[in-house]
Amino acid sequence: MMENTLIEIKNLSKSYTLRTPFENDNQNKVLEVLKGINLSVKAGEIIGVVGPNGCGKSTLLKILSSVTPPTGGDIYIKGKVASILDIGAGFHPELTGRENVYLHGQILGFTKKEIEASFDEIVEFSEIGKFIDQPVKTYSNGMYLRLAFSVIIHLKCDVLLLDEVLAVGDQYFMRKCLNVLRQKKEEGLTIVIVSHDIELLIAICSKIIAIEKGSIVEKETFIDLFPKFEQDEKVNLKKIEHIVENETLEINMKLSDVKDYNWIDIGLIFDGSSSVHSRFSLTSLHNQTKSSFELDGNEISFQMKVPIYSIKPDKYTITLAVIKDRKAVSKLFQNCYYIDLNYDENILPFLNFYPNPLRLFADWRTLQND
Numbered sequence: 188m189m190e191n192t193l194i195e196i197k198n199l200s201k202s203y204t205l206r207t208p209f210e211n212d213n214q215n216k217v218l219e220v221l222k223g224i225n226l227s228v229k230a231g232e233i234i235g236v237v238g239p240n241g242c243g244k245s246t247l248l249k250i251l252s253s254v255t256p257p258t259g260g261d262i263y264i265k266g267k268v269a270s271i272l273d274i275g276a277g278f279h280p281e282l283t284g285r286e287n288v289y290l291h292g293q294i295l296g297f298t299k300k301e302i303e304a305s306f307d308e309i310v311e312f313s314e315i316g317k318f319i320d321q322p323v324k325t326y327s328n329g330m331y332l333r334l335a336f337s338v339i340i341h342l343k344c345d346v347l348l349l350d351e352v353l354a355v356g357d358q359y360f361m362r363k364c365l366n367v368l369r370q371k372k373e374e375g376l377t378i379v380i381v382s383h384d385i386e387l388l389i390a391i392c393s394k395i396i397a398i399e400k401g402s403i404v405e406k407e408t409f410i411d412l413f414p415k416f417e418q419d420e421k422v423n424l425k426k427i428e429h430i431v432e433n434e435t436l437e438i439n440m441k442l443s444d445v446k447d448y449n450w451i452d453i454g455l456i457f458d459g460s461s462s463v464h465s466r467f468s469l470t471s472l473h474n475q476t477k478s479s480f481e482l483d484g485n486e487i488s489f490q491m492k493v494p495i496y497s498i499k500p501d502k503y504t505i506t507l508a509v510i511k512d513r514k515a516v517s518k519l520f521q522n523c524y525y526i527d528l529n530y531d532e533n534i535l536p537f538l539n540f541y542p543n544p545l546r547l548f549a550d551w552r553t554l555q556n557d
Contacts, residue, residue, distance in 0.1 A: 192265075193346055193377045194228035194251070199260035201246055220246050222401045224260070230345075233368065233378040235388030238398035244381045247398070248272055248348045251379065266345025269295050271335050271352045280324035284315060284334055287323055291335070297342045305341040312367075313337040333360060340367055347371070349380040365391050421447070422509050422518040425486060429526055434495045436528070439554070440507065441488045453489055454508040458522075459501040469493075470510070471551035488554035495528070502527045 201221040221243045228234050236244050249255045250262065252270040278287045288309055292302040310316050313333040315326075323331065332352055339347060368378060368391055382388055388395050397404050425441040438455065445451055454470035469491065503526045509518040 191230045192227050193230050194226070194265075194379070195261075195263040196224055196226040197261045199224035199247075199250070199262065200258050201243070201250060201255070202258045220401055221250075221257075224398075224401075224403060226396065226403070228377055228379065230377055231372055231375045232393045233372055233380065233391055235392035235395040236379065236381045236398060237383065237385060237388065237395060242398045243401045244398055245272070245350050248350050248379065248381060251346075252348055264346060267296060267343075268346045268348065269339040269342065269344040270348035270350075271339060272348070272350045278323050278331065278335065281322055283321060284319040284323055284326070288319075288334070288338055291338050292342055295339065295342065295344070301342060309334075309337045309341045312341065312363075329360070336364060340364075340371065345377060347376055347378045349378065349382075351382055361387070421445075424507060424520050424523060426488075427505075427507065427524045429524075431495060431528075436493050436495050436498065436526075438491045438505075439488065440490075441486055442509065443486045445487055445509075446485045450511070451487060452510040454510060455491065456506040456508065457498070457503045457526075458506065459499070459503050469551075470508075490552050490554050492550045498528055500528050 199221055200219070200223065202217050202219045205216040205218055224247065226234075236247065238244050246255070248270065249272060250257050251264065252268060252272060254272065278291060282290065288306060289299065289302055293299070310319055313330075313336075315330050315333055318326065318330065323334070326334070336352060365387070372378065372391075372393075380388065380392070385395075421444045423443045425443045427438070427440045429439070430437045440453065442451075442453075452471045454468055456468045471489065471491070504522045505524040505526065507520040507523050509520075511517040
């Protein structure tokens, strides 16, 4: 185990014996939930875990939290581990919020002195100060989450495990949690978070792994490629600009030094400032734009058009991804452009109910070079 590695998982497996409904059936069935899991997590990394329901994501976190033992394999964890595996887990419904802060903190292994030193910060972050002396059975799910998250984020631990807990919070609290997670990451906190919200994970994670049928798999999707693309230093961004005209957003881009590409496609990643759900991506993959034709000056231009009302009013930074031969991202221009879309959001108020309304409306094309 390397010095800066906090979690090391080797050939981990977990299985359960299922009871049969027949009295004379002595052949119990074995359900293999996890098999052959290998994973290393370094200090300061935020690892996202995605996958369909029942694939073993939560079981993995329960094993890391010592809630359930593994059937096989080895796990090595350095430092103190804190986790939220369920909303209000570790809270007693008849006790007050104040009493549960101390109870939950001590269950996680913290001393009363450590909890007292952080108590005011815990209450302030949770924003439930006037309810702190009320029984938590009177709390809403959101209040449970705020208090539980605030407890573990303010008590000093080395590894933090989160299982789909941020899905309960509102947009304001979610952004607040993401900001503090980024801050804790810079301070060296290691985090493993399970979520179905791929955009939330992309916003904060160092790496995202996918589990299917109990095993870690490689997924060849546009989103999952970003952490593992091979940088191509030869490709350059010559120009990027946008025009808003006739209720249409038009973005023009020009790339140079692409003669070694048989096929070339690009993707734009919009990252909004008002909500973690404002991030979305657009690719030109469906057009099968071929760049093997003779290029003037070894340059190729792209144009993307989309109805302006398909995008929420927001301030967006744009990242440009160059996709080589329809296989992998070979160049990423991080935050290379800025767009401020400021129009009357009351024109189409239904956009506020959709995290990513922009999916299928983009019109891509290549342009002849001047």
